[in-house]
Amino acid sequence: MPPRKKRARRASKPRSRKPAAHMPRWRKTLLLSLLLILGISTLYVVYLDWQVRSQFEGKRWAIPARVYARPLELYQGKSLSITQLERYLELTGYRIEYKPKEPGSYARDGNRFVIYSRGFQFWDGLETKRIIQVVLDRQGVASITDQASDTPIDLLRLEPMHIGGIYPSHREDRVLIQLSQAPRMLLATLLMVEDRRFYEHHGLDPRAIARALWANLRAGKTVQGGSTLTQQLVKNFFLSNERTLWRKINEAIMAVLLEAHYPKNEILEAYLNEIYLGQDGSRAIHGFGLASQFYFAKNVEKLNLPEIATLVALIRGPNYYNPHKAPRRLLARRNLILKELAGEKIIQPWQARQARQQGLGLQNYAHRGANYYPAFIELVRRQLRLEYNEKDLQSEGLRIFTTLDPWIQDQAETALQTTAKQLDGLTKKSFPLQGAVLVSSTSDGEIFAMVGDRKPHSAGFNRALDAVRPIGSLIKPAIYLTALLHKHEFNPATILNDVPIRLLGQDKKIWSPDNYDHIAHGKVPLFEALTHSYNLATVHLGLRLGFESIQKTLQRLGVERKIPAYPSMLLGAVGMSPLEVTQMYQTYASGGFRSPLRSIQSVMTADGKPLQRFPLQVKQVVDATYIRQINTLLRRVVTNGTARQLGGWLHKKTIIAGKTGTTNDLRDSWFAGFSGSHLGVVWMGNDQNQSTGLTGSQGAMRVWARLFKNIDTQDLVLNDMPGLEYHYIDNHNGLRVDSSCSRAVRLPFFPGQVPTAMSDCQ
């Protein structure tokens, strides 16, 4: 209903009826001017109406998708340290207390935790809130007990960490809430303090205005405001603080218009998300969602009574009552509100008394945007965009459950940051060192962590997804695997030629590759050539195999990009993003099974109904025996080859395999390595594509080591496999040799593959 028009018509009728034929001239003029004024004001009101509606429409209903990390699963025997558990509780907003009395709190006594969980609706069921006791020992979780019934619990999930939302770009910094999410106490307090007659008035409250006017006249200055919530909301739309009469009139008109168009609850919801509640440096804190996070490090649903009163107290003047600059002033106003709440019988007097005794309870707020992990969220967003409409993602309040592991993510961020800082001195200042890290689960392709910048919280260029750089020697395992797949021609001990070669390159120029140590090693066994990443041997091998068969292998491994068929490809003159490299290495790490890398497990609707699952998929693309052969060689890269320093950098002797990668002029430093459970891919370089002075093992591998040192990871399984036989080979000549020989290397062969001649180990 457009009341504006009605009112305008009604107002104009009495005037337009009167004019008669004999109208004095002055009356005509007056009438004309009146009509003119009326016309102009009508137009003006139409303009205001358009403005207020477009502001409001742009904001309501837009509840961005909420994105969660993977929940912590607790069960007996789970590897978990005290630090890890405490960090998880911190990230999910648990508070440490002497005795946990409400959900979202915990107590710790040595290695014994008492946790009052909040409960959570997951895809496969509800995890109820309850008090549990978790005892940790050196191995991890020793026991979990339900405190109420004193019975052991097999398995339990803590709530997942809320890691951000899918926001329209201009509103990144909001934590939007729905009216239903707001605690009833917050609404009651807000209405009592700011607008008691909110549900009765039509945008303006003359009684409140009169009362405020009277109070202000008596005090001789402005002490009270008579603005309704609607007026305050309108004021917030047009972020200006001038206090002119003209503005007040505009606000009043717009408030009435807004009320005419929209129901009360929508206006209230918009208010909750729009109201200005403070400042964090240059960033304005708008809305109760963000304010709860900012001041109390918790979600709005979890606010307690004194916290609610504090936030409502701030509305009057977030700067005047600044909790850091004027805590006493704020405390006094909060307590006044608590007293009034009791006076109005909204709470019991004892509740008010108890609440008033509490401090402000402000939490230190680490400056972060609405998204904790912008690089990962970007990946989630891209994967979601394949299936959902961008607008739905920003407005339907979907719940997205991701594969992110907050602990591993933390370790990945720290590892990159620390290493980059350490290496800054070695590189030119004009080309700052950058990097990217990806960690995935070897069994199912779920992404645990992703870093796209050495400053992990900057949401700029996402190198993990978008830095497409030559992969250097990371391509070599695919060439050697191609050779091993031709099992009648090649085996791990086949002799290759590591001798100089001159080829006509794609640009019609002569290409003469060289080894990193500038030495041609002559005849070398295949496994040694990969261990030491010999370029010449690899080029000779690659030419023998042919580009096509290598391209086919890469495709099988999961590389979707078209791989060029020119010789420098054999040394990795092929651009790939760290994500693509991870997809390729995933297949080695999982024993020949390709799984699409996933960042999302499931999607639920805003009200907790299952919507979509992203199921676990595996496809066997290479027989496990060949993968066992190549992985045994990649293991040797770590124990004896280009990555041999790695062992010393990791304190535990976990069995891992990996490959270093370095490109021309040391522009890119890569390392891809995997254990039995985790695959990690690291790239370091700079955005200008200039030399960093770092090889794969000097840069990326350091990051990898620092990261893997701090996560619980399983040994890579390399034990003897049926279908393969194991023989000792002399690493000088590729012949069989007695196991007592110092050059003997134990390697897997297919039956009939092993060389018959024996080496004398001389």
Added chain:
Amino acid sequence: MISLLKIIVAVAACTLLFSACSIAPKSPTDEIDTIIPGGQQIRPGAATSPAIRHLIEKARQASKRGRMSQADSFLERAIRIEPNNPLLWHYLAKLQLYQGHYQRAEGLAAKSSSLLQNSGRGRLLADNWRIIAHSRQFQGDTAGARRAQARASELSNGNH
């Protein structure tokens, strides 16, 4: 005509797999029961930890009630906890087969078998080959199905 052919092929494939199998089971619960056997039917040594037993039981109940994606989710959780447990991959493969996700079923069954090396569990290996045979049959790969079925019979005849 084609649909009749399909049914014939499907029935043939089904009989390869389960003795009591039909395209549209009248009482699905009877059949689902065999996807994830309950209680003591869980193969010995395969699932020892209480957490895994708990999740298998949950998956079993969910599948009995026809909540297949819920059952999938429970098994995937179990796999996250014990990724090298071949039985979990096997159950998940069976669930996919039942739901008609043949490609997925084949991949998961192969994964289960790849984790079975050394352990001499010929029966599970044979069951995985049957899942693969069934999946291939439904995807129209008759020759592949026959090969897989041959592997299954070979294993069942006590070669392991």
